[in-house]
Amino acid sequence: MLLELAWRSLWNRRGSVLLTLLSITLSVFTVIGVEHIRSQARESFSRTISGVDLVVGARTSQLNLLLYSVFRIGNASNGVSWPTYAALAADKRVAWSIPLSLGDSHRGYRVLGTTSDYFTHFRYGAQTPLELREGQVFGEDNEVVLGATVAARLGYQLGDELVLAHGLGEVSFSNHDDAPFTVTGILAATGTPVDQTLHISLHSMEAIHASLQNATAAASAHTEPAHTEPESITAFLVGLKSRAAVFGLQREINDLAAEPLTAILPGVALAELWSTMAAAEAVLSAISALVLLASLLGMATLLLSSMKERTREIALYRAVGAHASTILLLIELECLLITCMGMAAGFLLVWAGLLAGQDWLSEHYGLVINTFPLNGTIATYLAVILVGAVVLAGIPAVTAYRSSLAGKLRLGA
Amino acid sequence: MLAIAIHDLLFKWPGADAFSLAVPELQIACGEKVFLLGASGSGKSTLLNLIAGVLTPQQGSIRILDTDFSQLSARQKDRFRARHIGLVFQQFNLIPYLDVETNIRLASSFVGSPGPVSTSTSTSKSDANAAPQRMRALLEGLQLDPALLKRRADSLSVGQQQRVAIARAMINQPALLIADEPTSALDTDARDSFMQLLLGLQANSGTTIVFVSHDRSLASGFDRVVDMRQLVACQPLQPLGTTHAA
Incomplete structure (x- = not known):
């Protein structure tokens, strides 16, 4: 009442x-x-990355490096040259490394150039490895592995062909029409930025840029052969054999004379x-x-x-x-x-x-x-x-x- | 049994020069129809609040239906009022935004469980089933169309509202009905029919009525006329020079 x-x-x-x-x-x-x-x-x-000991990129603040390399927020101001990466990857303390090359997009989703090590070593959440829902890891050039969201959103299936653009916008003015990619694999959903990413090999990444140059600068006598090593990458992730070495290696990278680099511990950067x-x-x-x-x-x-x-x-x-x-x-x-x-x-x-x-x-x-x-x-x-x-x-x-x-x-x- | 028995009552509003009311003696028998004659400012409103148990006197005793108010807590007095006393005021008797039926039901919703208060005239709430019938009978007796039940109270004419107020006051079958200038907002025709209906209802229920008005012409149907001035003639606390003996 x-x-x-x-x-x-x-x-x-x-x-x-x-x-x-x-x-x-x-x-x-x-x-x-x-x-x-x-x-x-x-x-x-916090669950976006795990099991990575160091993230290395061009000299910048640790927050910036973390954001653009792992969270795909913002852009790198500079890259890491391939020889420097190769040298550090070969360091005897390093168990594995994953090169990351960012900068391209496909219909608003980031394209990541990397190696098959990415699918082997990358971990998220509670040390969960990436899992292919269907298909397989890219092998040859012009093959692409899609994140779960990309595949669902754009309606791509295995065997579909798609074209990658240079730049980040939804609409790009320089479509790489002459270099179509084939979907070879689709990842299971992770709830991390991986879902929004298209993964191609570093070689393919170089190839589309090379062909772009060929197309736009036909008059230029300077043509690069395909299947080249990339000149530089955006950043790379490092897993160490022993975590005890992490601070030593971080200091060495930060003090590297050859190239101004920043190495960060993801956990510390997150805390910051x-x-x-x-x-x-x-x-x-x-x-x-x-x-x-x-x-x-x-x-x-x-x-x-x-x-x-x-x-x-x-x-x-x-x-x-x-x-x-x-x-x-x-x-x-x-x-x-x-x-x-x-x-x-x-x-x-x-x-x-x-x-x-x-x-x-x-x-x-x-x-x-x-x-x-x-x-x-x-x-x-x-x-x-x-x-x-x-x-x-x-x-x-x-x-x-x-x-x-x-x-x-x-x-x- | 007496419906109202007041003895040596003294009430004073807070404040040094505040109004005070003294009632040496007042006895009203059960079933009696009493016309309480008083102009505004004569203290009748204060007296009604004392009888209804809203105000507590500083001295003296008030017994309503053989229940001594000084023995009751404030909450018990509220419940006693809900069960045994029906009140009808000059105007604004109804919650304007509630429909007529809810307004009438309001009175029964505060009756509560049977407390320590009990009198022979007590209406128990066990007859809840009879309530709708009683409401219908009341409406009929007051010449109110049952279709009005679903209307908002403020959509009714003042005459209708006053009659609904009687229904609200009578729904719990109180032993005592107090009406404070209930007709002063009505025109002559509405007033006459109101008085007729009220007294007709009383004839059937035998409820004790205390009808308060300044208009002596309404007193015809009542058993007894009590003049406020005589009732409070002896006022020991009244400041000098303000006494107007009859």
Whole structure:
């Protein structure tokens, strides 16, 4: 009965209640959204790479190197020359190495030039190796292995032919029409940027550039033969025989006289990323908490200002036998109704937003997220919001309680 | 048994110069129809709040239906009021945004479980099945169309609203009905039919009625007229110069 009364009372003032509801919905949306994206970003980034001891690229900040080599965010300013890579790969402390050559794209997805070692040694998540869902690793030139998302999105199957473009845009002006690639393999989904990548051999990578040069500079007498070693690569991943050697080798690479390089430990770089983001996260959390507080206060204000016009109503409830505490309960119930609806709406909004935006996030930022925005922290936040609402609703509720205890039943004029 | 028994009552609103009310003696028998005559400012509103158990006197005793209010907690008084006392006011008797039926049902929703309060006239809530019938009978007695039940209270005319207010006040079959200037917002025709319906309803139920008005012309159907000025004639706390003896 009381719930029905609370509901009808809110419905009677649906205009102002709707605005309050909207502000609570939006602030809950902000709080949940920020927290969920934050935790999911961490999780997603952390599981992108594992088992790699060093990432080596041209001299840059460790964060930048990590972002462009592993997460495919941004671009390398410079590369690593092939002889330098060859020399380091041959170091006796190195168990394996994976060269990475980035820079091309196919319909918005990155093309990665690498070797078959990539499929053997690369690990993600909890030391999980890459797995081919169908087909096999590229062998010869002009063969490509697709990430799961690429294959699903672009509808490619084994044996399909596709054309790779130079540059990163969705639409490229220089399609390498003369060098079609054949799909030889499709990887199983990993939930990492690998899914958004097309993998070709380093040789093929060189070949398409060579043929591009041939085509555009036909007059030039200088033609390079196909099947050449690449001049340079973007970066490379290193696995060591003994992890104990990691700092020694890192220092040696960083001090290399032949070429200015940066070697990073992925874990350390990730930690730096988190600490860089921590301040921004704290500011975002604080802002969303304040926004939430403001909207809860707005709700309390709405109900408090409605108390004056509801004096008669409250006196009536008292006249028919409602105790003052029933009035208190009624006001609290109204607040809880608004808050719960706001929380539910905010939650659903985040959920819908994530469902709608997950592809965009994964394609543009390599963020693979769980779209259901509930975890321990968020559940705690929701509980805190509820308690906060009850406490703030106490302002109008206690006001109503007091006035209804002191007030007379006499109504009207 | 007496419906209302007041003895040596003294009530004073907080504040040094605040209004005070003293009622040496008032006895109203069960089933009696009493017309309480008083102008505004005579203290009748305060008296009704004391009888309804909303205000607590500083001195003296109030017994309603043989129940001593000084023995009851605030919550028990609220429940007692819900069960045994029907109240009709001058206007704004109904929650405007609720439909008529919900407004009437409001009165029964606060009756609660049988507490320590019990009198011979107590209506138990075991007759919940009878409630819809009772509502229908009440509406019929008050000449209200049952189709009005689903209408919002504020879509009714003032005359209809006042009659719904009686239905609301009577739905729990209270032993005592208090009506505070219920006709002052009505025009002459509506007022006459209101009085007729009210007294007709009383004739069937035998409810004790305390009808408060400043309009002596309405007193015809009542057993007894009590003048507020006589009732509170002796006011020891009244400041000098404000007493207007009859």
